[in-house]
Ligand SMILES: *[C@@H]1O[C@H](CO)[C@@H](O)[C@H](O)[C@H]1NC(C)=O
Ligand SMILES: *[C@@H]1O[C@H](CO)[C@@H](O)[C@H](O)[C@H]1NC(C)=O
Protein backbone atom coordinates (compact mmCIF):
# COMPACT_ATOMS: atom_id res chain seq x y z
CA UNK A 39 0.00 0.00 0.00
CA UNK A 40 1.38 3.36 -0.91
CA UNK A 41 0.51 6.92 -1.63
CA UNK A 42 2.24 9.96 -2.95
CA UNK A 43 2.76 13.27 -1.28
CA UNK A 44 3.01 16.38 -3.37
CA UNK A 45 3.42 18.69 -0.45
CA UNK A 46 6.04 21.30 0.18
CA UNK A 47 7.63 18.88 2.57
CA UNK A 48 8.28 16.23 -0.03
CA UNK A 49 8.56 17.92 -3.38
CA UNK A 50 10.23 14.92 -4.93
CA UNK A 51 7.25 12.72 -4.31
CA UNK A 52 8.37 10.48 -1.51
CA UNK A 53 6.45 7.52 -0.28
CA UNK A 54 5.97 7.71 3.43
CA UNK A 55 5.46 4.53 5.31
CA UNK A 56 4.81 4.80 8.98
CA UNK A 57 7.96 3.07 9.94
CA UNK A 58 10.61 4.04 12.39
CA UNK A 59 13.95 2.38 12.16
CA UNK A 60 17.00 3.51 13.96
CA UNK A 61 19.01 3.37 10.84
CA UNK A 62 17.77 1.64 7.78
CA UNK A 63 14.36 0.54 6.77
CA UNK A 64 13.34 -0.60 3.37
CA UNK A 65 10.13 0.63 1.91
CA UNK A 66 8.74 -1.13 -1.09
CA UNK A 67 7.41 1.41 -3.47
CA UNK A 68 6.33 2.00 -7.00
CA UNK A 69 9.20 4.09 -8.24
CA UNK A 70 7.84 4.50 -11.75
CA UNK A 71 5.45 6.99 -10.30
CA UNK A 72 8.08 8.71 -8.26
CA UNK A 73 10.59 9.67 -10.92
CA UNK A 74 13.42 9.15 -8.51
CA UNK A 75 15.90 9.67 -11.33
CA UNK A 76 18.79 7.27 -11.00
CA UNK A 77 17.77 5.33 -7.92
CA UNK A 78 17.30 1.60 -8.28
CA UNK A 79 13.75 1.13 -9.39
CA UNK A 80 12.77 -1.75 -7.14
CA UNK A 81 12.86 -0.20 -3.71
CA UNK A 82 13.82 2.95 -1.90
CA UNK A 83 15.27 2.48 1.51
CA UNK A 84 14.92 5.01 4.25
CA UNK A 85 17.69 5.70 6.68
CA UNK A 86 16.77 7.55 9.84
CA UNK A 87 19.23 9.61 11.80
CA UNK A 88 18.71 10.96 15.30
CA UNK A 89 21.60 13.31 16.06
CA UNK A 90 20.15 14.27 19.44
CA UNK A 91 20.19 10.64 20.54
CA UNK A 92 23.80 10.35 19.47
CA UNK A 93 24.93 13.59 21.06
CA UNK A 94 22.94 13.03 24.24
CA UNK A 95 23.46 9.24 24.26
CA UNK A 96 19.78 8.67 24.93
CA UNK A 97 19.13 5.58 22.85
CA UNK A 98 19.75 2.57 25.05
CA UNK A 99 18.95 0.14 22.26
CA UNK A 100 22.02 1.03 20.26
CA UNK A 101 25.56 0.53 21.41
CA UNK A 102 28.51 2.60 20.38
CA UNK A 103 32.19 3.03 20.90
CA UNK A 104 34.01 6.27 21.61
CA UNK A 105 37.44 7.23 20.33
CA UNK A 106 39.58 10.08 21.59
CA UNK A 107 41.85 11.19 18.78
CA UNK A 108 45.01 13.18 19.12
CA UNK A 109 43.55 16.67 19.07
CA UNK A 110 42.76 19.15 21.84
CA UNK A 111 39.60 18.10 23.66
CA UNK A 112 37.09 20.93 23.59
CA UNK A 113 33.79 19.07 23.69
CA UNK A 114 31.97 20.23 26.78
CA UNK A 115 32.87 18.09 29.77
CA UNK A 116 29.28 17.19 30.61
CA UNK A 117 28.62 16.07 27.03
CA UNK A 118 31.82 14.10 26.82
CA UNK A 119 31.62 12.36 30.17
CA UNK A 120 28.04 11.39 29.43
CA UNK A 121 29.10 9.88 26.11
CA UNK A 122 32.06 8.16 27.70
CA UNK A 123 30.00 6.70 30.49
CA UNK A 124 27.41 5.15 28.21
CA UNK A 125 29.80 3.83 25.57
CA UNK A 126 30.24 0.09 25.23
CA UNK A 127 33.92 0.45 24.42
CA UNK A 128 36.25 3.42 24.88
CA UNK A 129 39.51 3.97 23.13
CA UNK A 130 42.20 6.62 23.23
CA UNK A 131 44.50 6.88 20.26
CA UNK A 132 48.19 7.54 20.66
CA UNK A 133 48.72 11.02 22.09
CA UNK A 134 44.98 11.29 22.51
CA UNK A 135 45.76 9.25 25.62
CA UNK A 136 47.76 12.15 27.07
CA UNK A 137 45.03 14.54 26.08
CA UNK A 138 42.43 12.41 27.81
CA UNK A 139 44.45 12.27 31.02
CA UNK A 140 44.91 16.03 30.84
CA UNK A 141 41.19 16.50 30.31
CA UNK A 142 40.43 14.33 33.36
CA UNK A 143 42.86 16.30 35.47
CA UNK A 144 41.44 19.61 34.28
CA UNK A 145 37.97 18.55 35.31
CA UNK A 146 38.87 16.81 38.53
CA UNK A 147 37.78 13.46 37.20
CA UNK A 148 39.37 10.33 38.55
CA UNK A 149 41.35 8.31 35.96
CA UNK A 150 40.58 5.23 38.05
CA UNK A 151 36.97 5.67 36.89
CA UNK A 152 37.62 6.99 33.39
CA UNK A 153 40.31 4.71 32.01
CA UNK A 154 39.99 3.63 28.38
CA UNK A 155 39.33 -0.02 27.56
CA UNK A 156 41.77 0.28 24.72
CA UNK A 157 44.82 2.42 24.00
CA UNK A 158 45.96 2.10 20.40
CA UNK A 159 48.45 3.81 18.11
CA UNK A 160 51.95 3.51 16.84
CA UNK A 161 52.92 5.16 20.14
CA UNK A 162 55.34 7.55 18.53
CA UNK A 163 54.00 10.47 20.46
CA UNK A 164 52.19 9.29 23.59
CA UNK A 165 53.98 9.67 26.91
CA UNK A 166 54.93 6.53 28.80
CA UNK A 167 53.49 8.17 31.89
CA UNK A 168 49.88 8.14 30.71
CA UNK A 169 50.25 4.71 29.08
CA UNK A 170 51.63 3.30 32.32
CA UNK A 171 48.90 4.94 34.30
CA UNK A 172 46.09 3.48 32.22
CA UNK A 173 47.80 0.10 31.87
CA UNK A 174 47.89 -0.16 35.65
CA UNK A 175 44.21 0.71 35.80
CA UNK A 176 43.21 -2.00 33.34
CA UNK A 177 43.50 -0.58 29.82
CA UNK A 178 44.51 -2.89 27.01
CA UNK A 179 47.52 -1.39 25.28
CA UNK A 180 47.49 -2.38 21.62
CA UNK A 181 50.34 -1.21 19.38
CA UNK A 182 49.17 -0.66 15.82
CA UNK A 183 52.40 0.00 13.92
CA UNK A 184 51.19 -0.58 10.33
CA UNK A 185 51.93 2.74 8.62
CA UNK A 186 49.64 2.05 5.68
CA UNK A 187 46.66 2.95 7.85
CA UNK A 188 46.14 5.98 10.03
CA UNK A 189 45.93 5.57 13.80
CA UNK A 190 42.24 6.39 13.54
CA UNK A 191 41.61 3.62 10.98
CA UNK A 192 43.53 1.13 13.07
CA UNK A 193 41.58 2.11 16.18
CA UNK A 194 38.33 1.49 14.29
CA UNK A 195 39.59 -1.95 13.25
CA UNK A 196 40.65 -2.88 16.80
CA UNK A 197 37.37 -1.77 18.27
CA UNK A 198 35.22 -3.60 15.76
CA UNK A 199 37.30 -6.73 16.28
CA UNK A 200 36.41 -6.68 19.95
CA UNK A 201 32.89 -5.41 20.22
CA UNK A 202 29.77 -5.52 18.15
CA UNK A 203 28.58 -1.95 18.08
CA UNK A 204 26.13 0.05 16.02
CA UNK A 205 28.26 3.14 15.54
CA UNK A 206 31.34 5.02 16.65
CA UNK A 207 31.81 8.53 17.94
CA UNK A 208 35.21 10.09 17.50
CA UNK A 209 36.14 13.18 19.43
CA UNK A 210 38.21 15.60 17.41
CA UNK A 211 38.80 19.33 16.91
CA UNK A 212 40.24 20.51 13.63
CA UNK A 213 41.61 23.90 14.49
CA UNK A 214 44.70 24.34 12.43
CA UNK A 215 45.03 20.81 11.09
CA UNK A 216 43.38 20.63 7.71
CA UNK A 217 45.36 17.48 6.89
CA UNK A 218 43.92 15.70 9.96
CA UNK A 219 40.50 16.90 9.00
CA UNK A 220 40.75 15.48 5.48
CA UNK A 221 42.28 12.23 6.67
CA UNK A 222 39.54 11.76 9.27
CA UNK A 223 36.89 12.34 6.65
CA UNK A 224 38.55 9.66 4.58
CA UNK A 225 38.23 7.27 7.52
CA UNK A 226 34.52 8.04 7.77
CA UNK A 227 34.15 7.54 4.06
CA UNK A 228 35.90 4.16 4.09
CA UNK A 229 34.20 2.77 7.17
CA UNK A 230 31.20 0.51 6.77
CA UNK A 231 30.25 1.24 10.37
CA UNK A 232 28.71 4.69 10.82
CA UNK A 233 31.19 7.05 12.44
CA UNK A 234 30.30 10.46 13.85
CA UNK A 235 32.98 13.09 14.11
CA UNK A 236 32.16 15.15 17.14
CA UNK A 237 33.78 18.44 18.02
CA UNK A 238 32.66 21.12 20.46
CA UNK A 239 30.45 22.81 17.92
CA UNK A 240 29.89 20.43 15.03
CA UNK A 241 28.90 16.88 14.35
CA UNK A 242 29.45 15.19 10.98
CA UNK A 243 28.81 11.87 9.36
CA UNK A 244 28.50 10.38 5.91
CA UNK A 245 25.21 9.97 4.05
CA UNK A 246 25.50 7.31 1.39
CA UNK A 247 23.56 7.13 -1.83
CA UNK A 248 22.90 3.43 -1.39
CA UNK A 249 21.18 4.04 1.95
CA UNK A 250 18.26 5.54 0.07
CA UNK A 251 16.40 8.44 1.53
CA UNK A 252 18.13 9.98 4.54
CA UNK A 253 15.81 11.43 7.13
CA UNK A 254 17.60 13.48 9.74
CA UNK A 255 15.30 14.04 12.70
CA UNK A 256 15.85 17.32 14.49
CA UNK A 257 14.59 19.20 17.48
CA UNK A 258 14.68 22.91 18.26
CA UNK A 259 17.95 22.50 20.14
CA UNK A 260 19.55 21.76 16.81
CA UNK A 261 17.65 24.18 14.60
CA UNK A 262 17.20 27.35 16.63
CA UNK A 263 19.62 30.23 16.35
CA UNK A 264 20.32 30.00 12.64
CA UNK A 265 22.67 27.08 12.90
CA UNK A 266 24.89 26.36 9.96
CA UNK A 267 25.25 23.11 8.11
CA UNK A 268 27.00 21.73 5.09
CA UNK A 269 26.59 18.99 2.53
CA UNK A 270 30.00 18.21 1.12
CA UNK A 271 30.63 15.59 -1.56
CA UNK A 272 33.25 13.03 -0.60
CA UNK A 273 35.03 10.54 -2.81
CA UNK A 274 33.34 11.42 -6.05
CA UNK A 275 30.78 13.82 -7.48
CA UNK A 276 27.36 13.31 -5.95
CA UNK A 277 24.61 13.15 -8.52
CA UNK A 278 20.99 14.19 -8.48
CA UNK A 279 20.84 15.47 -4.94
CA UNK A 280 17.44 16.40 -3.54
CA UNK A 281 16.73 17.83 -0.12
CA UNK A 282 13.92 19.19 2.02
CA UNK A 283 14.05 21.19 5.22
CA UNK A 284 16.92 23.46 4.22
CA UNK A 285 16.96 27.15 3.47
CA UNK A 286 18.79 26.39 0.22
CA UNK A 287 17.45 23.05 -0.86
CA UNK A 288 18.98 20.92 -3.53
CA UNK A 289 16.84 19.95 -6.44
CA UNK A 290 18.51 17.47 -8.73
CA UNK A 291 21.85 19.25 -8.27
CA UNK A 292 25.25 17.69 -8.71
CA UNK A 293 27.61 18.39 -5.83
CA UNK A 294 31.28 18.08 -6.64
CA UNK A 295 34.62 19.72 -6.08
CA UNK A 296 35.12 21.64 -9.25
CA UNK A 297 31.39 22.29 -9.26
CA UNK A 298 29.11 23.13 -6.37
CA UNK A 299 29.29 22.22 -2.69
CA UNK A 300 26.67 23.24 -0.14
CA UNK A 301 28.32 25.13 2.68
CA UNK A 302 26.94 27.73 5.10
CA UNK A 303 23.49 26.34 4.50
CA UNK A 304 20.91 26.40 7.29
CA UNK A 305 17.50 24.96 8.14
CA UNK A 306 14.32 26.16 6.50
CA UNK A 307 13.30 27.73 9.80
CA UNK A 308 14.13 27.48 13.48
CA UNK A 309 11.71 24.64 14.15
CA UNK A 310 12.25 22.50 11.08
CA UNK A 311 11.63 18.99 12.40
CA UNK A 312 13.44 17.04 9.74
CA UNK A 313 15.85 17.31 6.86
CA UNK A 314 15.68 14.72 4.14
CA UNK A 315 18.35 14.12 1.55
CA UNK A 316 18.75 11.68 -1.26
CA UNK A 317 21.07 11.29 -4.18
CA UNK A 318 21.40 8.83 -7.00
CA UNK A 319 25.13 8.33 -6.68
CA UNK A 320 27.99 9.28 -4.38
CA UNK A 321 28.32 10.06 -0.70
CA UNK A 322 27.86 13.31 1.18
CA UNK A 323 29.41 14.49 4.39
CA UNK A 324 26.66 16.03 6.48
CA UNK A 325 28.04 18.68 8.84
CA UNK A 326 25.72 20.19 11.43
CA UNK A 327 26.23 22.76 14.12
CA UNK A 328 25.43 21.65 17.65
CA UNK A 329 23.44 23.46 20.33
CA UNK A 330 25.54 26.13 21.95
CA UNK A 331 24.29 25.47 25.44
CA UNK A 332 25.85 22.65 27.35
CA UNK A 333 23.79 19.83 28.72
CA UNK A 334 22.58 20.65 32.16
CA UNK A 335 23.26 17.25 33.64
CA UNK A 336 26.15 16.80 35.93
CA UNK A 337 29.48 15.35 35.16
CA UNK A 338 28.85 12.03 36.82
CA UNK A 339 31.27 10.38 39.09
CA UNK A 340 31.53 6.75 38.11
CA UNK A 341 31.20 5.72 34.49
CA UNK A 342 31.89 2.08 35.23
CA UNK A 343 29.07 1.32 37.63
CA UNK A 344 25.43 0.74 36.85
CA UNK A 345 23.99 3.05 39.46
CA UNK A 346 25.46 6.37 38.62
CA UNK A 347 25.55 9.00 41.29
CA UNK A 348 26.48 12.55 40.63
CA UNK A 349 29.16 14.26 42.57
CA UNK A 350 28.23 17.79 43.56
CA UNK A 351 31.85 18.85 43.84
CA UNK A 352 32.34 18.11 40.20
CA UNK A 353 29.14 19.67 38.98
CA UNK A 354 29.65 22.89 40.85
CA UNK A 355 33.03 23.52 39.35
CA UNK A 356 32.52 26.44 37.04
CA UNK A 357 35.80 25.76 35.27
CA UNK A 358 33.82 23.22 33.27
CA UNK A 359 31.79 25.89 31.52
CA UNK A 360 33.88 28.16 29.30
CA UNK A 361 35.27 25.68 26.83
CA UNK A 362 32.70 26.58 24.21
CA UNK A 363 34.09 30.01 23.69
CA UNK A 364 37.51 28.87 22.70
CA UNK A 365 36.83 27.91 19.12
CA UNK A 366 35.33 29.68 16.18
CA UNK A 367 33.06 28.43 13.50
CA UNK A 368 34.30 26.03 10.89
C1 LIG B 1 19.76 16.64 25.24
O1 LIG B 1 19.21 16.20 26.43
C2 LIG B 1 18.73 17.23 27.25
C3 LIG B 1 18.24 16.62 28.50
O2 LIG B 1 19.28 16.04 29.12
C4 LIG B 1 17.60 17.96 26.58
O3 LIG B 1 17.16 19.00 27.39
C5 LIG B 1 18.12 18.52 25.30
O4 LIG B 1 17.03 19.07 24.60
C6 LIG B 1 18.75 17.45 24.48
N1 LIG B 1 19.41 18.14 23.41
C7 LIG B 1 19.10 17.92 22.18
C8 LIG B 1 19.74 18.78 21.18
O5 LIG B 1 18.33 17.04 21.86
C1 LIG C 1 37.80 23.46 39.69
O1 LIG C 1 38.78 22.88 38.82
C2 LIG C 1 40.00 23.52 38.84
C3 LIG C 1 40.92 22.80 37.85
O2 LIG C 1 40.43 22.97 36.58
C4 LIG C 1 40.60 23.49 40.26
O3 LIG C 1 41.81 24.20 40.25
C5 LIG C 1 39.63 24.11 41.22
O4 LIG C 1 40.12 23.94 42.53
C6 LIG C 1 38.27 23.42 41.11
N1 LIG C 1 37.31 24.10 41.96
C7 LIG C 1 36.47 23.45 42.74
C8 LIG C 1 35.51 24.27 43.50
O5 LIG C 1 36.47 22.24 42.84
Ligand SMILES: *[C@@H]1O[C@H](CO)[C@@H](O)[C@H](O)[C@H]1NC(C)=O
Nearest residue numbers: 283284306307309310311312
Ligand atom coordinates in the same frame (compact mmCIF):
# COMPACT_ATOMS: atom_id res chain seq x y z
C1 LIG D 1 9.22 25.36 9.24
O1 LIG D 1 9.67 24.48 8.24
C2 LIG D 1 8.97 23.25 8.18
C3 LIG D 1 9.59 22.41 7.11
O2 LIG D 1 10.98 22.38 7.24
C4 LIG D 1 7.50 23.52 7.88
O3 LIG D 1 6.80 22.31 7.87
C5 LIG D 1 6.93 24.44 8.94
O4 LIG D 1 5.63 24.77 8.61
C6 LIG D 1 7.76 25.70 9.03
N1 LIG D 1 7.30 26.50 10.16
C7 LIG D 1 7.10 27.80 10.06
C8 LIG D 1 6.69 28.48 11.32
O5 LIG D 1 7.25 28.40 9.01
Ligand SMILES: *[C@@H]1O[C@H](CO)[C@@H](O)[C@H](O)[C@H]1NC(C)=O
Nearest residue numbers: 073075277278289290291292
Ligand atom coordinates in the same frame (compact mmCIF):
# COMPACT_ATOMS: atom_id res chain seq x y z
C1 LIG E 1 17.97 15.40 -13.11
O1 LIG E 1 19.17 15.73 -13.77
C2 LIG E 1 19.56 14.78 -14.74
C3 LIG E 1 20.89 15.23 -15.30
O2 LIG E 1 21.82 15.37 -14.30
C4 LIG E 1 18.53 14.63 -15.82
O3 LIG E 1 18.91 13.64 -16.73
C5 LIG E 1 17.20 14.28 -15.19
O4 LIG E 1 16.19 14.28 -16.17
C6 LIG E 1 16.86 15.27 -14.11
N1 LIG E 1 15.66 14.81 -13.43
C7 LIG E 1 14.62 15.60 -13.23
C8 LIG E 1 13.45 14.97 -12.55
O5 LIG E 1 14.62 16.78 -13.55
